[in-house]
Amino acid sequence: xxxxxxxxxxVVAMVAAARQCPTAGADGDARARANAxxxxxxxxxxxxxxxxxxxxxxxxxxxTSARGAGGGLALARDAHDISLADIVEAxxxxxxxxxxxxxISHDCAPGLGCSVRPHWPVVNEALRLALSxxxxxxxxxxxxxxxMVQ
Amino acid sequence: xxxxxxxxxxVVAMVAAARQCPTAGADGDARARANAxxxxxxxxxxxxxxxxxxxxxxxxxxxTSARGAGGGLALARDAHDISLADIVEAxxxxxxxxxxxxxISHDCAPGLGCSVRPHWPVVNEALRLALSxxxxxxxxxxxxxxxMVQ
DNA sequence: TAAAATAAGACCGAATCAATCCGATTTAAA
DNA sequence: TTTAAATCGGATTGATTCGGTCTTATTTTA
Numbered sequence: 001x002x003x004x005x006x007x008x009x010x011v012v013a014m015v016a017a018a019r020q021c022p023t024a025g026a027d028g029d030a031r032a033r034a035n036a037x038x039x040x041x042x043x044x045x046x047x048x049x050x051x052x053x054x055x056x057x058x059x060x061x062x063x064t065s066a067r068g069a070g071g072g073l074a075l076a077r078d079a080h081d082i083s084l085a086d087i088v089e090a091x092x093x094x095x096x097x098x099x100x101x102x103x104i105s106h107d108c109a110p111g112l113g114c115s116v117r118p119h120w121p122v123v124n125e126a127l128r129l130a131l132s133x134x135x136x137x138x139x140x141x142x143x144x145x146x147x148m149v150q
Numbered sequence: 151x152x153x154x155x156x157x158x159x160x161v162v163a164m165v166a167a168a169r170q171c172p173t174a175g176a177d178g179d180a181r182a183r184a185n186a187x188x189x190x191x192x193x194x195x196x197x198x199x200x201x202x203x204x205x206x207x208x209x210x211x212x213x214t215s216a217r218g219a220g221g222g223l224a225l226a227r228d229a230h231d232i233s234l235a236d237i238v239e240a241x242x243x244x245x246x247x248x249x250x251x252x253x254i255s256h257d258c259a260p261g262l263g264c265s266v267r268p269h270w271p272v273v274n275e276a277l278r279l280a281l282s283x284x285x286x287x288x289x290x291x292x293x294x295x296x297x298m299v300q
Numbered sequence: 301t302a303a304a305a306t307a308a309g310a311c312c313g314a315a316t317c318a319a320t321c322c323g324a325t326t327t328a329a330a
Numbered sequence: 331t332t333t334a335a336a337t338c339g340g341a342t343t344g345a346t347t348c349g350g351t352c353t354t355a356t357t358t359t360a
Contacts, residue, residue: 001153001238003247011266036189048351055308068357069305086151097153116161123284130276139266155318198320203337218327219335
């Protein structure tokens with residue numbers, strides 16, 4: 001039930017990216033793009049780690065990258081349209097509490113016929129829904145007033 | 151985002167326990183209690199693993215145990231009142247996606263003052279709510295018709 | 301054309317986790 | 331009183347994954 005450190009760091013890195021390139025993407029590539037080194041400096045994370053993170057985030061379509069001198073990173077879409085679920089899935093893959101769903105095998109309980117298995121997709125979807133409800137913009141606000149969610 | 155194997159097995163073990171001791175607790179200790187060995191046989195899990203699991207489940211108050219010959223296990227309360235959240239918390243501890251909440255330290259991003267941290271409790275509570283909505287009785291049904299939630 | 305700056309991928313050490321085993325304690329039955 | 335059965339607790343071993351570092355390839359500017 002714990003998030004992997006990489007996913008945890010990815011959330012922090014995305015918040016930092018959203019601050020440095022507030023609404024990139026719309027105004028072309030002429031903007032001042034933030035690079036991985038600047039993100040590492042702001043977040044305090046080791047630079048190679050941030051580089052590996054942005055690689056996955058770019059591959060997942062959450063960030064856009066420009067190579068070469070003067071290159072850097074930019075948010076692929078508006079920060080309001082990026083949720084926690086997007087970031088977690090970009091780093092950890094599909095949201096699934098158990099490996100039952102992915103592969104065909106993994107017979108943890110062959111004797112039962114595993115009556116539990118058919119119910120996992122429902123739980124996974126509920127979790128995904130909960131994470132989808134948290135946009136990146138909410139994580140950017142430094143205030144600590146807890147916004148009551150039911 | 152993956153459940154630990156122990157928590158995964160605990161869910162299967164609890165389902166098996168709920169089948170062998172349908173509604174124990176009310177009718178005293180005179181019932182036929184299932185022991186850890188029988189649960190291991192039915193679930194296909196290794197016996198030592200099941201023993202360690204039931205230890206934690208008893209400590210968490212989900213199962214009651216009777217030591218000595220003729221002893222065994224019984225559900226502490228009705229299967230309908232035991233949720234996925236209870237089982238996960240019994241094995242893994244409090245539901246928290248990041249270690250930020252528990253301890254005071256763990257400064258993953260000292261530069262930012264970690265604007266993300268105050269928002270984690272909200273996410274954790276949402277996840278806990280999703281898991282609390284799945285009672286043990288639902289997991290016992292062997293049918294694979296997906297009951298639409300949402 | 302050359303140099304510099306960037307992203308992207310491969311490699312390796314380390315830590316956590318899962319699984320197993322062994323002993324101690326307790327209770328019921330013979 | 332003795333024996334057997336069953337839980338409880340800790341300690342050990344092995345493996346998988348995670349985190350970090352390094353090297354390579356590509357692109358842009360001067």
